[in-house]
Structure formats: structure tokens, C-alpha cells
Amino acid sequence: MNKDIQPVTSVSNVPEQRFENPGLPPHTPRRNESDPKLKRRDSLIVTGIFGLSALASIAAVVLYFVLPSYTTLANIRLGNLVLGLGLAIGFGGIGLAAVYWAKALMNDEEMVEKRATSRTSPEDQAQAVAIMRQGIADSGVARRPFITAALGGALALVPLPFLVPLIGNLGERGGWDISRLKHTMWDRGRRLMTDGPHDMSRPIKMEDVTIGSVFHVIPEGLNDLSHAEGYAEEKAKAVVLLIRLDEKDLKEPEKSLDGIVAFSKICTHVGCPVALYEQQTHHLLCPCHQSTFDVSDGAKVVFGPAKRPLPQLPITVDEDGYIIADGDFPEPVGPSYWERKK
Missing domain, CATH: 2.102.10.10 (Rieske [2Fe-2S] iron-sulphur domain)
Incomplete structure (x- = not known):
């Protein structure tokens, strides 16, 4: 055996080292948690973005009918641009408002849940239901009806710029004649x-x-x-x-x-x-x-x-x-x- 080659130490011989669970870092409160005015401002921002999404969808549909008849290449391109912008702002506004809502208004405290066994016990099921209810409460849906209404309106209106060209019998703009x-x-x-x-x-x-x-x-x-x-x-x-x-x-x-x-x-x-x-x-x-x-x-x-x-x-x-x-x-x-x- 070559004397320069050292034997490899088996992994099983390495002593096991244990580390203490450091736990979660201290929660850093957001500024609006201690200032109701900031929380109200954030609620208005979310509502405003949802409202902008709805307005963009309505504007795209209105402009689709106001613009000249789509019988020339330039008008077709303009119509596609209008509908595309309406869809982009509509869907983009919903996404942006949802992200801002989650970041600014929902509960951001970290939580630890132990891994459950394969068979869920009635107690765990009850706990899951309680967690879902807690999530709904954290979202503030019940306490913020204006945001909920704005979200519903934006979701209802955002498909319109896509659906309008598919509707038949719309005169010379004409659906699929x-x-x-x-x-x-x-x-x-x-x-x-x-x-x-x-x-x-x-x-x-x-x-x-x-x-x-x-x-x-x-x-x-x-x-x-x-x-x-x-x-x-x-x-x-x-x-x-x-x-x-x-x-x-x-x-x-x-x-x-x-x-x-x-x-x-x-x-x-x-x-x-x-x-x-x-x-x-x-x-x-x-x-x-x-x-x-x-x-x-x-x-x-x-x-x-x-x-x-x-x-x-x-x-x-x-x-x-x-x-x-x-x-x-x-x-x-x-x-x-x-x-x-x-």
C-alpha cells in the first residue's frame, strides 16, 4: 500500500452533531399596523387599482365601437391595439392589486405547522378549517367591502375586450359573418x-x-x-x-x-x-x-x-x-x- 495515500474515514465514524432550533425571527410590524390612516390609504390604493382595471376594460369596448370601421389595415391594427391595451391593463391591474393587497393588508406573520400524519384526525381537520377561516379573516374581505366590490367588478369586466369581437351580428364591425x-x-x-x-x-x-x-x-x-x-x-x-x-x-x-x-x-x-x-x-x-x-x-x-x-x-x-x-x-x-x- 502506498504510504502517501491516507485511508478515507467512513461517514459513519463522524460524530453526529445536533443544532438547536433557532426558531422564527422576531416579527417586524409594518408601518400601517400602528397607523390606521396608512392602512386606509393602502385600502384605497387597492380599490383604485381594481377600479382602473375595470375602467380599462370598459374603455376598450367603447373605443372598439367608436373607432372607424375595420375594413382597412390601419384600422384593424388600431382596433387590435385598443383591445390589447384593454386586456393588458385589465388583467395587469387585477394582478397588481392582488399583490399589493397581500403585501400591505394581509397578515404577514410567519407561522410554523408541524407535519401531519398520513391519516388526518378529526382534530386536525377542525384545525384546517380554522386556518382557512383565519386566512379569510386576515384578508379582510368582510371588513373591506369596497375592495371586494372593486375586485368583483374588475373580474366581471376584464373579459369584455376579448369577448366583444367574438359576438356575432354587430353590424359592419361584424362578428363572424x-x-x-x-x-x-x-x-x-x-x-x-x-x-x-x-x-x-x-x-x-x-x-x-x-x-x-x-x-x-x-x-x-x-x-x-x-x-x-x-x-x-x-x-x-x-x-x-x-x-x-x-x-x-x-x-x-x-x-x-x-x-x-x-x-x-x-x-x-x-x-x-x-x-x-x-x-x-x-x-x-x-x-x-x-x-x-x-x-x-x-x-x-x-x-x-x-x-x-x-x-x-x-x-x-x-x-x-x-x-x-x-x-x-x-x-x-x-x-x-x-x-x-x-
């Missing part, structure tokens, strides 16, 4: 235009669309509405991807225009723009949740949470060689909703 999703600007004879500013958008001829190319397309006349109400909504429904494949790669070439197909860009999962095309696999990818659609097979879903293929726009060619729509989409574009069977 799903009939607006059933039709787009596309109709028979309307030319397919490249998506871009008014002075750069142009109609598309068949010879412009080579195999493997992709065009982002809008209906003719859409840019004329760029400063009108409803433009953002119409464009969101009507945007299309125009793609040309070799006809031998298509499962149903008869549904194409010499290999040219046009599909809605709006994902059938939650409505994100589908715009990532993989030329070798003929797959379209939605960047939001990775739903993948096979363009060679009617844009059917091959991966991801989407459940329906992308709607296909029927197309043909006019006498001047420009690609035109042969009607509207055969089904509503965008996500599934409760009236659909699929």
Missing part, C-alpha cells in the same frame, strides 16, 4: 395580374409562365381599391399562387392549363400565407405551422395540421393570350369553420 368568406373578387373573364404596386402590376400571358416558375397573383382591378374600405379584406381572400409544372408530373393534368395551376395562398389551417415552393418535390409550405401541400396532386395536404387542400382557382386563356379566371373558387378560402363538414 362567414358569408363574406364564400366569395372573392375572382369571376369569369377577370385577368390574373402580378402582385405589386399599381404601376408595376401587369397581366400574365401563358408564355410568361415557364415550367417551375411561380407568380404571386391578384385579380385585375384589385389595386384600384387600394385606398378604399375593404381593400385589405378583399386582397386577403383573393391572393393566388400561379405555378407551372410539366404535365407528366400532375396527377390530374386535365385540371390544369397546359400544366399551369392556380391555388389560393391562404392556408386552410389558420390562414397564414402559403408562399414557399419547393420545385423538386412540388410542395408548398406554410411557414407558420409547417402544413405542406402537394401542388402536383391538387394541393392536397401531405404534412402538418391543415385538414383540407388549398382551393384551386379555375383558369383559362383569353383571345389575347392572357390568363384569366374561369370563375370564383369552388369553395371558401382560408381556415375551416364550424359550418363546414370537413
Whole structure:
């Protein structure tokens, strides 16, 4: 055995050391415990924060109806901002008031409770009930009706900024009027235009669309509405991807225009723009949740949470060689909703 190596002392040979329980540190009273004016001030602060929460919820709902109609992108963003601020201040106020209430008004003395046995005795059960009652008494709910009323009001009003947009039949602000999703600007004879500013958008001829190319397309006349109400909504429904494949790669070439197909860009999962095309696999990818659609097979879903293929726009060619729509989409574009069977 090497003399430089010392044997390790077994833990069992180390003498046991015991420490006295130091107990709890002395309680430091809060300032308001000896000054009723400070306690009243803290009660008013808690009530005021709950009141601010309620007012923020009411203000968000009122402004939602006072603001201009939500048919332009700017108004939609403003409406979302108003509702978001109402929710943030409403929920945040409730949380802040609850924390201040606990810190300033509830009993803050530390207490020690010995661990109970597995089976709770009737005495322990009675003690638990007494502790719960003591907690309610410490919160001061019975003694502070204004705080309780403010809390109830804030809790009742805070969901309103979230619920109001979900209520149907609210005029032009309109709830979920799903009939607006059933039709787009596309109709028979309307030319397919490249998506871009008014002075750069142009109609598309068949010879412009080579195999493997992709065009982002809008209906003719859409840019004329760029400063009108409803433009953002119409464009969101009507945007299309125009793609040309070799006809031998298509499962149903008869549904194409010499290999040219046009599909809605709006994902059938939650409505994100589908715009990532993989030329070798003929797959379209939605960047939001990775739903993948096979363009060679009617844009059917091959991966991801989407459940329906992308709607296909029927197309043909006019006498001047420009690609035109042969009607509207055969089904509503965008996500599934409760009236659909699929």
C-alpha cells in the first residue's frame, strides 16, 4: 500500500452533531399596523387599482365601437391595439392589486405547522378549517367591502375586450359573418395580374409562365381599391399562387392549363400565407405551422395540421393570350369553420 495515500474515514465514524432550533425571527410590524390612516390609504390604493382595471376594460369596448370601421389595415391594427391595451391593463391591474393587497393588508406573520400524519384526525381537520377561516379573516374581505366590490367588478369586466369581437351580428364591425368568406373578387373573364404596386402590376400571358416558375397573383382591378374600405379584406381572400409544372408530373393534368395551376395562398389551417415552393418535390409550405401541400396532386395536404387542400382557382386563356379566371373558387378560402363538414 502506498504510504502517501491516507485511508478515507467512513461517514459513519463522524460524530453526529445536533443544532438547536433557532426558531422564527422576531416579527417586524409594518408601518400601517400602528397607523390606521396608512392602512386606509393602502385600502384605497387597492380599490383604485381594481377600479382602473375595470375602467380599462370598459374603455376598450367603447373605443372598439367608436373607432372607424375595420375594413382597412390601419384600422384593424388600431382596433387590435385598443383591445390589447384593454386586456393588458385589465388583467395587469387585477394582478397588481392582488399583490399589493397581500403585501400591505394581509397578515404577514410567519407561522410554523408541524407535519401531519398520513391519516388526518378529526382534530386536525377542525384545525384546517380554522386556518382557512383565519386566512379569510386576515384578508379582510368582510371588513373591506369596497375592495371586494372593486375586485368583483374588475373580474366581471376584464373579459369584455376579448369577448366583444367574438359576438356575432354587430353590424359592419361584424362578428363572424362567414358569408363574406364564400366569395372573392375572382369571376369569369377577370385577368390574373402580378402582385405589386399599381404601376408595376401587369397581366400574365401563358408564355410568361415557364415550367417551375411561380407568380404571386391578384385579380385585375384589385389595386384600384387600394385606398378604399375593404381593400385589405378583399386582397386577403383573393391572393393566388400561379405555378407551372410539366404535365407528366400532375396527377390530374386535365385540371390544369397546359400544366399551369392556380391555388389560393391562404392556408386552410389558420390562414397564414402559403408562399414557399419547393420545385423538386412540388410542395408548398406554410411557414407558420409547417402544413405542406402537394401542388402536383391538387394541393392536397401531405404534412402538418391543415385538414383540407388549398382551393384551386379555375383558369383559362383569353383571345389575347392572357390568363384569366374561369370563375370564383369552388369553395371558401382560408381556415375551416364550424359550418363546414370537413
